[in-house]
Amino acid sequence: MQLYNTLSGQVETLAPSDGNALRMYACGPTVYDFGHIGNFRTFLQVDVLRRAMRLLGTQVRHVMNITDVDDKIIRNATAAGMDIDAYTRKYQEAFFEDLDALRVEHPEVVARATEHIPAMVALIERLAAQDIAYRAEDGSWYFRIARFPEYGKLSKKDFSGITDGARIDVDEYEKDSARDFALWKAPKPGEHQWETALGPGRPGWHIECSAMAMQYLGESFDLHAGGEDLMFPHHENEIAQSESATHRTFARHWFHVRFLLVEGRKMSKSEGNFYTLRDLLLRGYKASAIRMLLISAPYRQQLNFTFEGLAAETIAVERLRTFRDRIAQTRWPTRPTTDGGASEIQHVARETNAKFLEALTDDLNTARALAAIFDMVRFVNARGDAGQFFASDQAEVLDALAQFDRVFAVLEDHDAEWTRFTLDWAEREGKLDQAAPEVLATRGVTDTQIQTLVEERDQAKRRRDFKRADTIRNQLGGMGILLEDSKEGTRWKRK
RNA sequence: GCACCGGUGGCGAAGUGGCUAACGCGCUGGUCUGCAAAACCAGUAUUCGCGGGUUCAAUUCCCGCCCGGUGCUCCA
Numbered sequence: 238m239q240l241y242n243t244l245s246g247q248v249e250t251l252a253p254s255d256g257n258a259l260r261m262y263a264c265g266p267t268v269y270d271f272g273h274i275g276n277f278r279t280f281l282q283v284d285v286l287r288r289a290m291r292l293l294g295t296q297v298r299h300v301m302n303i304t305d306v307d308d309k310i311i312r313n314a315t316a317a318g319m320d321i322d323a324y325t326r327k328y329q330e331a332f333f334e335d336l337d338a339l340r341v342e343h344p345e346v347v348a349r350a351t352e353h354i355p356a357m358v359a360l361i362e363r364l365a366a367q368d369i370a371y372r373a374e375d376g377s378w379y380f381r382i383a384r385f386p387e388y389g390k391l392s393k394k395d396f397s398g399i400t401d402g403a404r405i406d407v408d409e410y411e412k413d414s415a416r417d418f419a420l421w422k423a424p425k426p427g428e429h430q431w432e433t434a435l436g437p438g439r440p441g442w443h444i445e446c447s448a449m450a451m452q453y454l455g456e457s458f459d460l461h462a463g464g465e466d467l468m469f470p471h472h473e474n475e476i477a478q479s480e481s482a483t484h485r486t487f488a489r490h491w492f493h494v495r496f497l498l499v500e501g502r503k504m505s506k507s508e509g510n511f512y513t514l515r516d517l518l519l520r521g522y523k524a525s526a527i528r529m530l531l532i533s534a535p536y537r538q539q540l541n542f543t544f545e546g547l548a549a550e551t552i553a554v555e556r557l558r559t560f561r562d563r564i565a566q567t568r569w570p571t572r573p574t575t576d577g578g579a580s581e582i583q584h585v586a587r588e589t590n591a592k593f594l595e596a597l598t599d600d601l602n603t604a605r606a607l608a609a610i611f612d613m614v615r616f617v618n619a620r621g622d623a624g625q626f627f628a629s630d631q632a633e634v635l636d637a638l639a640q641f642d643r644v645f646a647v648l649e650d651h652d653a654e655w656t657r658f659t660l661d662w663a664e665r666e667g668k669l670d671q672a673a674p675e676v677l678a679t680r681g682v683t684d685t686q687i688q689t690l691v692e693e694r695d696q697a698k699r700r701r702d703f704k705r706a707d708t709i710r711n712q713l714g715g716m717g718i719l720l721e722d723s724k725e726g727t728r729w730k731r732k
Numbered sequence: 733g734c735a736c737c738g739g740u741g742g743c744g745a746a747g748u749g750g751c752u753a754a755c756g757c758g759c760u761g762g763u764c765u766g767c768a769a770a771a772c773c774a775g776u777a778u779u780c781g782c783g784g785g786u787u788c789a790a791u792u793c794c795c796g797c798c799c800g801g802u803g804c805u806c807c808a
Contacts (some may be wrong), residue, residue, distance in 0.1 A: 264808075272808090279808040308806070392803070393736075418805065442806045464808030465737090471806070494735080496802065503801065533756080534745060539738060539801060546744050549757035556756090559770060596746095604746050608755035617773085622764085622772050703766055710768080721769050728770090 238293060238598050240286075241537060243468060243491035244391055248600055251290075251490055254459055258296040261287070262450040263344065264463035264471070264486065267304040268328035269313050271513040272335050274531065275504050279464045279494040281528060282536040282601070284341040286492065288644045289597045300453045301344040302446055303329060306439055311428055321429050322351070335514045338524040338655040339531075340646040348449040350440060356448040357440045358433045361420045363482045367664060371413065376423035376436045382416045385477040391491060392469035418474050420444050424432050435522070443474040447487070451479060461488035465495050497531070497540045504542075517547070518659040519668070521676040523652040526551035532645065535602050554647045555730070557638075559721075560614045561648055563621065564634050566725060572627035582620060584631035588615040590640055597644065610641050653731050679717040679731065687718055691727050694720075 240251040252425065253259045264282045266272060272280075287297045304310075305325040314324035336343065347443055350357075361378055364370035369384045382396065389396045396416065419441035424430035430437045450458065456479070463472060472491065479487040496503070499510040517527055522544075529550040534540040579587075589609050596605035617634055619679050620626045642648045660680055663669045669677070697705040710720055712728070721728045 265808080267806095276808045283808095323759065394804080395735095416805080466801080466803060466807055469803055469805090474805090494808070496808075498801070529745085529756095537737085538745080541744065543743070545742095546757080552758095553756050556770090563771080575790095602746075604744095604755070608746070611755055618771055619773085698766085701766075708765075719769070722765080723770075 238290060238295075239600055240492065241600050242489075243493050244489075246393075249490065251460060253295060254457075254489070258298040259290055259460065260298050260300075260458035261456040261460040261462060262300045262302075262446070262454055262458065263461075264446060264467055265303050265344075265347070266302040266328075266332050267307055267309065268325040268332060269307075269309045271331055271515055272529070273393050273504065273511060274499070274514045274517070275464075275497055276533045277335065277339060277341075277514060277527075278540065278542075279462075280336065280341050281339060281531045282494045283462050283492070285532050285536070285601060285603060285644060287342060288646070289601060292594070292640065292643050293598070297345070298454065299344040300346040300450060302346060302449050303332075303347060303349045303367070304442070304445065305329070305349050305444055306429060315427070331515075334658070338514065338518070338526075338650075338651075338658070339528045340651075346453050348453065350449075352450065353445065353449050354431050354433065356452050357444045358421075358435055360444060360451070360478065360482055361435055364420070364478065366421040367481070369481050370420055372436075373423075376438060377419055378421035378435055378441075379413070379417040380420050380478060380481075382414060382418070382477065385481050385525065387480070388416075388477050389473065391476055393475050394469065394473075418443065418470065420478070430472065440611075443471055446471070447475045447479040447482075450475075450488070451483070456483040456487075457485045458488055459557060460490040460492055462492040463494070465493045468493055491499060492536075494536045495539050499542045501541055501543075513520055515659055515662070516671070518656055519663055519672040519676065521656070521673045522547050523551055524552070524655045525554045525647045525650070525652050529554050529645070529647050532603050533607060534610045535600070535604055537600070538604075541666050557610070557614065558650060560618065561635070562639050562728070564617070564631060564638075567621070567723075569621075569626055569628040569631060570624070572629050580627065580630055582617060582626060582630040583633045585613055586618055586630075586637045589637045593637070593641060603645075606644070610637075613637060649728075675717060675732075676716070682716045682718075687713065687716070687729060691720065691729055693728055698722075 238249050238251040241247070242249045251259070263280075266276060278698050286300055303325075304322060310321055310325060314321045317324060333343070361370050364380065365372075365378070367384075369381050370378050370379050371381060381438055421435050421438050421444070422441055423436070423438045428439070430439055452463070459473065461475075468491075476487050498504070499508075499512065500511055502508050504511050514524075514527065518524065527550075530542065530547055531540070533550065565586070589612070592609035593606050596602040596609060613634070617626060638648065656676060657680070660669070660672060660676065663672055690713055694706045694709040694713075697703075697709065713720060717732045718729050719732050721730075
């Protein structure tokens, strides 16, 4: 795997340093609200990376944190009159449901900040022992940036002008240098706090990732991932804390996912283009199409998320599924002459596999990987139409699709389940009015009902009662069902 | 303002110092079909934000400008 490393600014080989599992840490969500598509682009790209590594035969030990205590959580929980645990639990559950809907593999370890306070305290004490961490008058602890000359090496910033000792009161905390960042925050009245050797309070934001990453992956590990915004200050601070404490390289490889645009603009609530996954599912977009769109452009590219694009990916996913079904379900003829060698189609399937892997290992070029698959689809479909596809070709083509799907994970159709799940959720939350009418129309329709109508139409077709057959097709169409007649019978799918 | 990314057809996007500028979607025409759907075939950017430069040759390298994004203390 050749992967761009933010730290070096170069594309480098990514491999486990110890020859075993790739040890990777990815910054997870702050659970104060439902995840939006921007969050999920990052989680999906990390998913593509870990799936690609596994496809290459590398095991992965992936740790993800859940930030379940921070300013926003405290603010929102207080406003809701809730304990922070009760408040964050809801969003944690929702987060994992959303990951499942998007078929994002769960990390091997999920680490909650509130469950790792002792590890954070120990790390701060380790820094305090070197006088790198210091306690301010109010009881907060800060990291002395002047003691870490390499500060800025990840984000390529020059902080050499930072002077130590100048007392600047930039906010309500007192610190020695304006750039010094909080390791531990003294409690404010009524706030959730922990009694520790450092005094009462709660952790600063950055310390959790350092402490938990090192707890589960060791002081030095292979890869650290996150959204591009986290590069500074979050990741820079993690490096400073960790490397000051251990005098070892924290993470060797840094993976940052570029932000997406929505309809050509940055996504923000004030722009009115801010979407959670659930918003999109309620509008009738399929989870698989959302996954496909968010991973179709390479992670270093600023993807422009549009509804037109989402509709396009819905169709693209459908085309791949239709192709897979066609190859798998058709009774293909036996190859007339067998010279023992691989057929042209078998060659194409193998070449597709090779191109697919080559694209992925080239800095996760998902766009090129997809192009390889679609080239095969077009070629094989054409041969199939021409009667030049044989039963002996089936396995290798399906193999290529399977390999593709180990990374892209869009061929299995769980879309209707997740739409139904989201509708049930919306009903409980009193948000059903946000669902698109077409989505609501499909809601009560069961597979059995559809099957009955499909059979009735087939019978009508057999007695050449096309008027009746078309009536039923229209009826099904109104229920969001699309029919496909073929020699093997009638297939249906939800739009 | 400073730093770093990016601007490729109707939309999303790959890519390269010189071969017909991938792929997906859309659109137009055709084949197939009871009609559709699916699938296939053909067509759909003389051109890669704008201006200048380097070069035998630039979309690809350099400079300037315009536009978008990110960071500059807690937003994936």
